Amino acid sequence: MATTQECRSALDKLSDNLAKADGDVRGAAALDRSLSCHITDLDITFTGRLGAGRIEVLDTLPGAPRDKAQIRLAMTGDDLVAMVGGELNFAKAWASGRVRLEAGFRDLLRLRTLL
Template sequence: MATVDECRTALHALAAKLAANAEARGKLDLDRTLACRVTDLNTAFHGRLAGGLLVDIADGDDPKAKIALLAAGDDLIALLNGRLDITRAIAARQVVVKANPFDLLKLRKLL
């Protein structure tokens, strides 16, 4: 079972990966608040997606976030490390993403 620290580390690793690939990917026109809720650990993280980067990651939930990702800790880590396909995870209901449909299309470019 994943820990809160492992989930936090995986989010920061994703932020670093997005920053490293930002130039190759081009700027993404998306500036939204993000909440990542880890269901089995009863914890959450929040941050902001801006220009294809994940910034301002902090502990705690943001109930007003425009994009919310809900997953168990192990599934979150597998998703962020590239071991779990987002499309299959959503179809299997391992991961729930609550967002505007247009934002979802833009998010696919990040993943």
């Protein structure tokens, strides 16, 4: 089972990857939205913002998200680490229910390029 620090490191790496992206991926990552990532097996939530092509983690809280972020993710820590490491395909994980992504319809349309 991934640790809290491993999950935080994975989010930092994902942020770095988004910042280096080109084309459609960079455009999708350019949203300015509140973001939460609930790590279900650790029962913690990272909260922050997606903006300027980066993810900025502002806080780590126990339990499920307290506030409804504009973009909400939920998955196990192992799945987060595997996705960022390239070992798990996000689209397949989302389609199978291993990863939950909730956002407004327009945001989902823009985020689909990240899949």
